[in-house]
Amino acid sequence: MMARSSADDAELKRACEVAIEGSKHNVVLSIRVAKSRGIFGKSAKLGRQMAKARVLAITTKVKGQKTKTFLRVLKYSNGGILEPAKIYKLKHLSKVEVIQYDPSGSTFMLGFDNLRSQSVSPPQWTMRNKDDRNRLFLCILNMSKEVLGRLPKVVGIDIVEMAIWAKEHTTISTNHTRTEDGVATSVIVQSNTQVTVEKDLVSQAEGEDMEALLGTYVMGVGEAEAFSERMKREIQVLEATNVYALLESENLIEEALQGLEGENICVEDMDMWLSIFNVKLKHMREDIESIEARNNKLELHSVNNKRLCEELDKLLKKLYIPPEFVASLTGSSFDESHMVKNIEACDWLCGAIRRLQVPDLDPLYTNMQAVREKHAELEKLKNTFVWRASDFLRNYFASLVDFMITDKTYFSQRGSLKRPDHADLRYKCRTYARLLQHLKSLDKNCLGPLRKAYCHSINLLLRREAREFANELRACTKVGKAPTTWFDSAAGFAPSANSVETAALSEVYSKMLTVFIPLLVDESSFVAHFMCFEVPRLSNGSICGSDDNGKTDSGHDSGGISGSATELGSLNESLQELLNGIQEDFYALVDWGYKIDPLRCISMHGVTEHYLSGQKAGTTGFVRLLLDDLETRISMNFGRFVDDCIYLIEKTECNARQVGVLPYIPRFSILATRMEQYIQGESRDLVDQAYTKIVSIMFVCLERTAQIDPKYSDIILLENYAAFQNSLYDLANVVPTIAKFYHQASESYDQACTRHINMVIFITFERLFLFARRIEELMFTITSEEIQFQVGMSKADFRKMLKASLSGLDKSINAMYKKLQKNLTSEELLPSLWEKCKKDFLDKYGSFVKLVNKIYLGERVPQVSEMRDLLTQM
Template sequence: MAKSSADDEELRRACEVAIEGTKQKVVMSIRVAKSRGTWVKAGKLGRGHMAKPRVLALSTKVKGQRTKAFLRVLKYSTGGVLEPAKLYKLKHLSKVEVIANDPSGCTFMLGFDNLRNQSVSPPQWTMRNMDDRNRLLLCILNICKDALGRIPKVVGMDVVEMALWAKDNTPTVPKVAAQKSVPDNHADATVIEDDLNVTVERELVSQAEEEDMETLLGTYVMGIGEAEAFSERLKRELHALEAANVHAILECEPMIDEVLQGLEVAANCIEDMDEWLGIFNVKLRHMREDIQSIETRNNKLELQSVNNRLLTEEVDRLLERLRIPPEYVALLTGGSFGEAHMQQNYEACEWLLGALKGLEATKMDPAFAKMRAVKERRGELEILKSNFIHSASAFLRNYFAGLVDNMLADKNSFSQRGQLKRPDHADLRFRCRVYARLLQHLKKLDKNCLVPLRKAYCGSFNFLFRREVKEFSNELRASTKAPKNATLQWLEGPTGSSHGGNPPDSSMVAEAYSKMLTVFVPLLVDESSFFAHFMCFDVPTLVPAGNDSSGHKSMDSNDDDLGIMDIDDNDSKGGKNPAELAALNEALRDLLDGVQEDFYAVVDWACKIDPLRCISLHGITDRYISSQKADAAGFVRLLLDDLEGRISMQFGRFVDETCHQIERNERTVRQTNVLPYISRFATLATRMEQYIQGQNRDLVDQAYTKLVSIMFVTLEKVAETDLKYADIFLLENYAAFQNSLYDLANVVPTLAKFYHQASEAYEQACSRHISMIIYYQFERLFSFARRIEDLMSTIAPEEIPFQIGLSKMELRKMLKSSLSGVDKSISAMYKKLQKNLNSEELLPSLWDKCKKEFLDKYESFGQLVAKVYPSENIPSVAEMRDLLASM
């Protein structure tokens, strides 16, 4: 018999090498053939299902107290080396099925319950012989039973037959056991190995079961022909055994009588005992009832004692909660609001708040909340709260009015003649700050009580702010030494007047406006922020005290106690309350409304002195607008927006008036020389560019667009009054516009666009005027050429000489009359160009354009003559160019 591959040590070592690093021990390795086909006959696979050589290896791995078992499938690589192909866990093995179609019985399938694709049939494994098959399957079953405690379902083979085979062949199947590895330098854990070999008979069928089966089979080995006869024989023997049992029972009757007599005596004793037990049970029940009654009375007494103690403690706490300290009553009803007594007032407010919260229905037991004493005490606290709020509100209203009256009575607090006074609110804010905490307590007591206080504060301080702004504005304008009339009347007066020189300096106007904003915008922002926090609006922290919106130190920055930021560190809110923000903006309008009129007066005054200064004023205002982002600066943002709109409106009026002057100029000007506004626009644009100084260009660019568009439209309308000289008038004006605006157009994109527009209009006017002069002197020559061009589109060139008026004779006559005195004609053309032109500096460029245009037309004429009259000779283009150059 050939040696089985399961005993091949080389194969086992190759398998161990293939799975090296997995910490698994190979229990058995055996060669098999893998296929997925169906057996048809003689153990041959169907077409397309060729068997592949594989090696099945059973391996185990010890992990703690558990042993894991695996079935590995290894295949041969190209070099004949084993490498892992598949790995199955034996804990998922659910079925072992021997293929019935294989006559040899050496093919089987292993079914696993965790395969993802159950629609694909599992692979079939074919062994070399039945011994290898039984040996492998027995090893799998033993490992499953030892390691997992169960065996899979076996289909297609008899377990008893396998047990008999195992007994005859006496192989030993290694059982899964713990492994022990010898400690070395690379391992710290110790694993115990047991070399236990278990026989197949003990694992599948026990020894006793096997002996019973052999006895049974030996007893009935003879005379058994059919299953029915065997069954009838067993039934007869069963009836015989039952009859024998009944007979044996009947033979034991004397013994049964003795047992029954003993049972009767025992029953009598039990009845006597039952009567005694009944008597004892009644007595015990009565005793139990007495004990229960005593315990109930005792429990009620204990419960009553505990309840009385707890009730006493609760009543003491309630009385403590209802007690009103007399010193707090005195402070809340008729206390003084002097600065020295404010700390005591704050303590009384805090106690009152705590007492009111303590008597809220949600803070007390519902039974206490309905008590008459609690209701009466709550009413008393409400009366105290109302009296305190009324007294504090009346004091604060009078206090605010008194502060403002003192400021108004001091004339040194305001600007006077010859002296600009920056408003100083340091002492004012410090005095208000003393009562900031009082306002916070009033808000906690009743939020609605702040509404009249805010109105009183706004009414008192609004008059002060308006007075300060008005006095400052009046003195600012009076002390500014501005020119009486710096307005650029750039359309009036003769060309070359003093307007072309340096205009009066109006920079002090912009400086005055900037000073107005520098002084009052930070002041108004700080006052808005102070008011928002002083009057306890639920808005985030807005502008830090001592800094204006532009990041500079404000005029109040010398006093560290002016800000409201540190009144209550826990009062700042992280989010925005839209309703509270709307209330704040409305209150700020009451506080600061009216100050805008004096700002408007400064803007109107500055724009009246020099309308172009609107550009500087617009830039100054825009910078302040971009820096005001805080919520408390809402009124200031609106004020700056209104100022910017008013400045834009004033500048728009100036631009509209200038456009009106241009249009009015159309009705009065005569078509001579260059229009005044064409040459003077560059002066206006230069001043406007000086006032921009890096700010937003939208305002100026819109003005440029409007002015230049009106200028060009008016220029075209004036040119239409005399069509004979229209082109000369246009080219001179467009040339003057380009010459004056050349430098600005290189740096201003909007002006560059109009510069190119003027350049195109200039070229068109030049082209029309030059063509008119050329045709005036050489009308017959170029009219003859035009007739030839018209005919060439309909007839062949060689037929043109036979047309009426285009014969060779007519050509010679025309050349004689047009070119006989060509030098005189060219001189006349130059004189005509010079006579009509008013700007001598344009003559050289126009004459060059005229000569070039004449040569181009003459060259076209020469090409026509060469095509139509090839035998005729005319003066060449080179001769004509030399003639023009010599003149």
């Protein structure tokens, strides 16, 4: 009895159904196999070690009226659970081959015709025995014939042997008919093998014949040779019967041949007539093609001639020069009344030259003699007109400015301050704005001399207006002389904070900027527009120029704007010629205000900063440069004033025994108060820098003066630092820079007070604190108990020292007070110094008492509270 096959394992079938759940596939057969790619020429043991366990499952899927069959390969996961590995369609199964090298016959290969890579050998499948192999083959062949209607090629096994095996292993068969989606399917259930075969490999008649043949073989045939002879005899009988049947039908064959011969003659006649007609049609086709070619050429000639006439008419229009335009370009006047015709002639000339150039003109026409002649004629007209117009405009610009300069009513006069007005000048210039645009289109090189001539003429006018306006401003402004030296101790002058009112200086400077900065901005913008510079315009209508750092007024890099770098360079050169020299009159006004009141540089600096920040987005580069130069000039003048103050502070001579407050301390407070009154806008930084320089030098000089006589050093320092704090207390609350130096002076004052008070205390109670210092020094080398056994440190020595130091204590304290009062010129500092002196003395005495109680146990020493009461009573 053979071993139970895995095809009969219901658990295996259920595991396969679970693995392919959701695919709508029905499992017909499932069987275990071993997968390998080895060659059976090596040891069988090695091949089995390399094999992988797999499960082959034959599945079906019903889709509509069709049934599809599949061969699925399932593998075991790490947890021993089946999972799908590969799927093949049985319709692509082309070959089933049993491996001949395997002596058991259980290894086979399945060949599919749709594999992507035919270079890789297909896997080899190994069954447990031949019975499992035959059951799988029988199921595959039955499914292929029933569903697909064809059988794959079988290599290495006899199909008859398969049929015999199927019959031997099928004992009881029950034929059931089930209906799936309207399709009847015959299913044979075999009881002992449990193999399900869909329909038969052969028909019923073929099966009966095969059974009879096999029965004969089993019952009467003993040897294969006898069976072969019998089969040969039967074949010969059949062949003879076929030959006899053919001989009986000879008459019919002759009649058919005669009919075919007659039809062949008709076909030959038809072929001859068709060849004749073909020749005639060929000649007719050639005649038609010749006629069409001649017609096409005639039509092409006609179209070309028409287009040529049109092109010649267009070219003649381009070459025509109206005589009225020639008269305007060569001899017409440039008066305002004739400018309309001149502009029309310029428009025509620009268009005519453009029409005779590529791309408006076809490149084929550029070498035509007529085109070259007309082009040369137009160039001659252009050069003549450009020369005439340039000469007229140069003279016109110069005459306009000369007329305004000779008329004194255009400028400020004695007692009459007049704002410059260029409205009439610009109106007259705008008459020729279109003419300049046409000149640029005709010849760019002609604009250079015209721009230079215009800027030179306007520069003369602007400098004259600025000079007359500034002179009249100075003449009509009445101000007194303000102090220019604040720290000169020899002069003995102590200026007050509001001694001289010089506010008019700031008003004069502000008025100068108010009048001329907008005028210069407008002139720069007008030049850029009027002289046809290709630079973009800002939203407020002004021109975006660039400064000397290559940055545009709008804050962007000049390389990113639409105007070319050449145009920007030319614009900057023209603006420099336009504004060159006008800064001298602004410098003169600044220097005039500095001579009267150097502190007015602060307010002028604030006004300049205001205009510089307010006009930055709309001014041209050179107007900003002018404001920058003015700011630098003001800063330089104010810096000179600060340097003079520093020089006078350093020059102050102090007697070695001089005490009291140095003169530059209170004078600086007055100066700082005045400077704070002049601050406007963003001039805070200028003043803060001056504070830093002056106060730093003041403190350095104060420290140097204090070191002349070390005996009075701390007194000089504390008195002067106190005076600095007292005089600048209000300003320190509102000015951060003054507050910084105020705190510095406060720290230096505290340090000087501490040093001076310590000196007074030490001198008054010298023996007491020397004895305490000796104890502290000995504590570093010996223990506290051994100190009283040292020379001069016994209890007797201690009592003697204590009696000498504290006897007549009220006199000692009075002496300490008088010593503190001695050489102090500022009496208002004495109460605070005395309070600090008493506090420091009590702290030092308390440390002494703690030290004594630790070293000299049981000795009677006045306590700190007793000393405090005594100081309070005094």
